[in-house]
Amino acid sequence: MAKVQSVEPKIANLVNGWLKEYGLDYKLEQESLNHEIDCALKEYESKCGGTGGNRPDAKLLLETKSLEKWPILIEYKGYKDKLVKLDNKNQVDNRTAKNEPNFKNINTYAVNGAVHYANAILHYTSYTRVIAIGVTGYKDDSGELRHEIGVYYVSKDNFGIGQEVSKYTDLSFLRPENFDNFIQAVNTLSLTVDEIEELKEKREREINASLVKLNNDIYKKEKGLGESDRVYLVAATIIATLGVPGKVAPLEKGDLKSSSEKDSRDGDIIVRKISAFLDAKNIPQDKRDMIKRTLENTLTTENINKPVEGESQLKRVFTKIVDDLGIYYKIGLTTDFTGKLFNEMYSWLGFTQDKLNDVVLTPSYVARLLVRLARVNRNSYVWDFATGSAGLLVAAMNEMMIDAKNNISSPDELEQKILQIKAEQLLGLEVLSSVYMLAVLNMILMGDGSSNILNEDSIVNFNGKYGFGKTNEDFPANAFVLNPPYSAPGNGMVFVEKALSMMKYGYAAIIIQNSAGSGKAIEFNKRILKHSTLLASIKMPIDIFIGKSSVQTNIYVFKVGEAHQKDNIVKFIDFSNDGYTRTNRKKASNNLFDSDHAKERYEEVVDLVRVGSNKLKYLDAQDYYEGTIDPSNGADWNQSAPIDTRPTLEDFKKTVSDYLAWEVSNLLRNTINEDKCLGK
Template structure:
């Protein structure tokens, strides 16, 4: 009997590695093999990042290089070898390197099994734990044919802050000669032309935001269960302090490494002292106003310098331990510069543990990012806008406004120098926010610092009692020339928060406003405020929002009201009433769900259509019908008629009459036939 051959192919990884490394040696490149060091920063990052098998550390890259281009910029090159025919790369349905599972967990099977996936994993370790923001990840694999000849494949991916660490294919290559000194500059020029489409970028951002949610839940649960003695505010301040300390400023303030926390017991050398020192240096370089700087340091010191958190047990303080968890779980998301309401997500997760009463909860709930973007567009924000928010919370609305302004600037300004100046102006002079609660104010400051620093004019003031309309920093003797107002007010305030609206609009000379508010404000609860507002300003639109928009945080019916500023409402002015109860999203509130918000019915298109309907009117009707869109009028002297719906026409048409007669005759004939047919005949063919 003939023996069955072993059909399991044998890995030829050593041959592939030898081939790849021989090319690198041939080009006289500074090759470092698996056990060799490139530099301490890269070595440390690979040691601290979770491994390909899911453990902590132990990442050993098959081949590493650090190359410099003609502009003196450094690029780490990370190469992973495999030895099987089909083990070059594993992509997901959208064509991205599939290093995450459906639950947003690391896909260790792919990371460990495919060459490019492994290299991209290593590249993310560098994004997370080093100052390098542009990395080249290379995978190479191959097999032998029946004659013993080696056939190899190469995958080259650019992993960067700009593509949120997902990686982009650079091109097709048959060897490593693109890394040779005479070819490297041209290769980097090609890399610099890579750009994700807006659709790809949006999809990646959504994925990263889901990952942030998951990481925040994990971190909060960990601190809540394992770190005793830390209150809710302490947790928020610890995250804020850790992030500020690890942001750093190139060539000025180094990133605080967790190994710099030595858990010493003497005053001045405690872990809290080290954190405060680094945060102070960061704020000094940011040139924040002295009173704001003092407030931040004082607030954070109340948590960071307490005895218990600095107490050393088993050679480690609680502060060092928690700092390490925060950096490991969240570092990648603010390192890649994700333009999201990061601290808003943090706020909602951290405050999820608080036992607020329902009214209080309504006051602290924050606006979902897609609603924030809607408000910004309804308020017609552009690069030249001056935007303010009188109840700024974690500054989510201002973050959305800033992103819109920066995008508009990038799309319309072609001079790099002019664009850079405009970006500085937007962040320093064109945004203003007011927040009374000090713990929430800290989050707003952190959010704007993370976004590149629009924190200058985030003020810790009562916007009703203490704000005079002037800049809080820089041009403190000048009025802030607001022409766009966005707001999600505390609903327990007077008139459900309409007092904020009245004050803000009356301090503006021109522009538009978009607010999301409990809809009882427009149906009688804020009657006097509504009448007063209409004496000076025009209501353009009233949009009924889905009742579950704040699911898990509050259950209130809200409306968005859109105003034109400084133009008295005339009884003949047309108001656009939109029933947006079906916004295309399906929301759930399952704690273990990976995504509680799903686009199930053209949500993005619906939001775009609402924006167009408010601005241009009925001609933009497409998805919506006239049952959901209605152009009507309000009485400026009423103040309780802001929540109208399309009238139902009860008058029958000739078509209705014909159908009724037709249905009746059909029934009559059917009845007569049954009466004239013997019972035993019924049902026979």
């Protein structure tokens, strides 16, 4: 059977003819569109991974009447059924099961190729919204040319996955007189909450794989970089390449020349870009100076800036970070991105006696549980006395903004509220400087909520006041979340005691080694209960920090401002089975699996603490128990449902029945044996 010949040249001729007819300034594969986009596409050219074209077949930069510029990327194919390849979720299938680029699909299907290059624009340029178009065709039985078109919207809002805009038979929607209406249609596209969560989880799996690759490269191949240097280089690279629209252009790899000239070294260039970024973001001066000073110590050292064979180590590391992580932090995921970064980075370093061994960051789904148990909403003032990379504060900020969007209908009022949340309603303290830098970076990535992240010892130095801005005012905390270092006094309950004693009212949720509630923190606990009520004690899965720690943890939930009374009911919940299955495979792309309604179980725990046993559905009845504690004890916080050992009437009946059956069986067996002996 003769091989079907591609009609791609005819498809290209057809579509290019349309673009010419529409009067559009389109550029073909080898032509330049603009420097920024050309460089982005060139980056992906070397990452094709297989055979086929390395650049879009046609590209345009169109402008709406409001002067918003839109990159348009078009990819041609010449076979039937080669328009788009979707996965089982009906999404463009551009990733393998290992979360690597699926180059077979990218090179074979028109839409897949266009979406791939649209992600290059998101990754390496300041553009955050792109239109990806795929066109393919074939000759029918009569020899007539048939064509198919796929039009997809690719943006930071849909995590670069892409959404189909509509069905089209030509590209006349790109005509100048039609383009604004087309963009209006694009702006109406939205994702459901479930779709957003699913895409976030998919992207997070990709992030984990990319972090493994990045840390493997830096740790094994880059010599002379200390632990803090690695953290600071990642922070510096991300800040320098973020940019501020209309004010500060993102630093590009090509801007680093590996020069040894004074004030023109790669480190000097990055420091200047960071300074411009912090100025444009109106970061408080004290904080600006501290960030610059901290990063400068690494960025300006002689060895890291010294050119070797025309390239400095700093440029090489900068390039690796941008290539491996740029697509994720530029899209702006609302996740504890730097928390993942931190955990992955330090997993490669093999500490022994370092204090950082005691820093174990909270998984994002546990962070959200703590925030919800602390009843955080748009009007909350949330603080964390051992903030780590600020993962708990990020979770709180997300919850506060969701609540604001659900309850404020005025766009102007909503914008002001979100600004207030970020600037005034979050406060975190972190004593370790390298971890503190991650906290600041994390909050900047999540939307500049970094004004009151403080590099202080919360037990020794903190006086309860704002660190920046309203420095003479007390922070009016009414929500406290915490995952403390367990080596601190009372397994970390020292932080809880201080924080709750400084609050007038509100709620608190902490995750801590459960021995804190059964004897290791008795005096702290007794003092806490003099001003706060223990509402719930939740036993968490022992493998929740798998790979970092294997200690048993509990979440304790408090109502602040009311002393605990002997007859106060405490809800004891055994959440050992949270619905997740965890593994600890170093090379796995995903070590967390929802194996039994995990999301629903986490919702149920929140409902159980708030409402009570009538919310039981996925947890078993024996997993929930309402009891009391003695406020003067301090070691009775970990209880479980008592087992009733008294026999019931049914137990008695069954025992008698079993005994009678045994007696009858023996009697029959003895009778048979006697008959045999008598020869009957």
